[in-house]
Amino acid sequence: LKIGIILGTRPEIIKMSPLIRGLQNKNSFLIHTNQHYSENMDKIFFEELNLKRPDYNLNIGSSSHGNQTGRMLVEIEKVLLNEKPDIVLVQGDTNTVLAGALAASKLNIKIAHIEAGLRSFDRKMPEETNRVLTDHISHYLFAPTEIAKKNILREGILEKNIFVVGNTIVDATVQNLKIAEQNKDICTFLSNLTGNNEYFLLTLHRAENTDSVENLSKLVFAITQIVKKYQKQIIFPVHPRTKKKLIEFGLFNDLSKNNLVKVIEPIGYLEFLMLEKNARLIITDSGGVQEEACILNVPCVTLRENTERPETILVNSNILSGCEPEKILNSIDFMLNNNNTWENPFGKGNSGEKIIEILLNK
Ligand code: UD1
Ligand code: UDP
Structure with missing residues (x-):
């Protein structure tokens, strides 16, 4: 064979x-x-x-x-x-x-x-x-x-x-988190990046969010409102598609000049797993990140109107917010009050x- x-x-x-x-x-x-x-x-x-x-x-x-x-x-x-x-x-x-x-x-x-x-x-x-x-x-x-x-x-x-x-994301998460946690360089990377302060982790790349100037502007406004309201930093490893669109629409500086928003390049899997695991909350439109948040017991807000991962909604690890700033802020409030005790439905x-x-x- x-x-x-x-x-x-x-x-x-x-x-x-x-x-x-x-x-x-x-x-x-x-x-x-x-x-x-x-x-x-x-x-x-x-x-x-x-x-x-x-x-x-x-x-x-x-x-x-x-x-x-x-x-x-x-x-x-x-x-x-x-x-x-x-x-x-x-x-x-x-x-x-x-x-x-x-x-x-x-x-x-x-x-x-x-x-x-x-x-x-x-x-x-x-x-x-x-x-x-x-x-x-x-x-x-x-x-x-x-x-x-x-x-x-x-x-x-x-x-x-x-x-x-x-x-198979469960296999990858479990195997690699162990490796990441034992790697001194990755632990140092994490504390240098976050200053050991509480943070939210953000990823964004879905076409419906990035390619529409209207939606991307709303999302950028929402990000600035989130850091203002919670006074927590947002770590944002930015997908190349999103970076290109943020620059094209003149939105990139709104984020990069905000002291509480850390815009960084995409990072390796071991580093990203550690950032996820230690985040107070994850905000994303990624499919895999919705799953990993669920596996790692970190609450997730999904910047979409629908998801092909309804299991995460059913176990209460995730909520759909779309891209309206008010709904995003309400969804974050809701998930921060969650008890984070669900069981991973992905195997x-x-x-x-x-x-x-x-x-x-x-
Ligand atoms: C693709 C997938 C999406 C998946 C995502 C994972 C499709 C239709 N979309 O979206 O389902 O969630 O990958 O990340 O298959 N670019 C770079 N460097 C790269 C790759 C892309 O700079 O290595 C930039 C280019 O400007 C490119 C843009 O990103 O035009 C989009 O890349 P593309 O592969 O078309 O789609 P993704 O948004 O990455
Ligand atoms: N990921 C990563 N580094 C990053 C951002 C994401 O290693 O800077 C990993 C993340 O852990 C997950 C996968 O990339 O396993 C998700 O990829 P993406 O969000 O690009 O695609 P999707 O899952 O939405 O198709």
């Missing part, structure tokens, strides 16, 4: 890491589309997580959706024709995932979709299209939870193809092992 792993962005490297490790002594190969390519969105994770380097770098980079996805499709097909794998693994909902799945499907190669069945029910999100289409051409649908399984059963996917295995940290066992025994 030969397995090809395809990935392209920061969260895919992190969530695939348990599978890359688990398959490295098996007949497998790794394709990186380089949808993400900046050192701190890409290489840093291979180094910190000690992962084998990709066998193929496709150097696709940034572009419009059609151009990016189309060029990935062409280049991935060439590799698959050459390698002839029996199964291709893709994870999540990026353009890399859709291109990888589509290329494999046309060559009659079986697709295993890790994190299958997530639905925001918002077709305006490019990720929702990617999720739905990928699920419908996959043979192995690795759903993290029963809720995800129900979503795809409802769409007519056969039950025998769905495996509820938890989410026990052995999803990678379960997935490999299922694939190798088929």
Whole structure:
């Protein structure tokens, strides 16, 4: 049995890491589309997580959706024709995932979709299209939870193809937090950055928030109101997409000149996990960060109108605020009064092992 792993962005490297490790002594190969390519969105994770380097770098980079996805499709097909794998693994909902799945499907190669069945029910999100289409051409649908399984059963996917295995983000979080906590340099990094004062952690990159000047302006205003009201610092490792838009819309200085807002470049996974774990509250529009906040027992406010991670809302680890400043402030108040005693609904940290066992025994 030969397995090809395809990935392209920061969260895919992190969530695939348990599978890359688990398959490295098996007949497998790794394709990186380089949808993400900046050192701190890409290489840093291979180094910190000690992962084998990709066998193929496709150097696709940034572009419009059609151009990016189309060029990935062409280049991935060439590799698959050459390698002839029996199964291709893709994870999540990026353009890399859709291109990888589509290329494999046309060559009659079986697709295993890790994190299958997530639905925001918002077709305006490019990720929702990617999720739905990928699920419908996959043979192995690795759903993290029963809720995800129900979503795809409802769409007519056969039950025998769905495996509820938890989410590999639990594996990654548990394994790497231990490593981070024992690393003196990372502990020093954390105390230098935060001054050992209480802080909120912020990430922001979703297209609907960053690409609209109206929404991004509201969010920047909200950030300035939050630090004023709570007199706590906000640590903000800014995604390159967001930095570009903040500068383009003339909003970057409003944040960087505020003493309580620490705008920094994206950081490594070990550093970020420690920042999450020690935050008083996390404010985000990221999918993976909503999950990690839940796993680490840190309350989360999500700057979106919907989420494909409803499990976090059901256990009360997360609340949806959208991007209206008043609603964001109310949501923060609400979550700060939470008792933070929920149980993580995403599994026990052995999803990678379960997935490999299922694939190798088929
Ligand atoms: C992509 C995914 C999104 C995922 C996110 C994870 C799609 C449609 N979107 O969004 O689902 O949540 O990755 O972070 O697949 N850029 C750099 N360096 C990089 C990568 C990007 O500077 O290494 C900048 C470029 O200006 C680029 C912009 O960020 O145009 C957007 O990058 P892109 O990969 O298109 O989308 P993301 O917003 O990163
Ligand atoms: N992350 C990181 N450094 C950062 C910001 C995020 O390592 O500066 C990690 C975070 O721990 C999570 C993942 O990146 O595992 C989330 O990626 P992102 O928010 O870009 O994408 P999404 O999960 O929304 O697709």
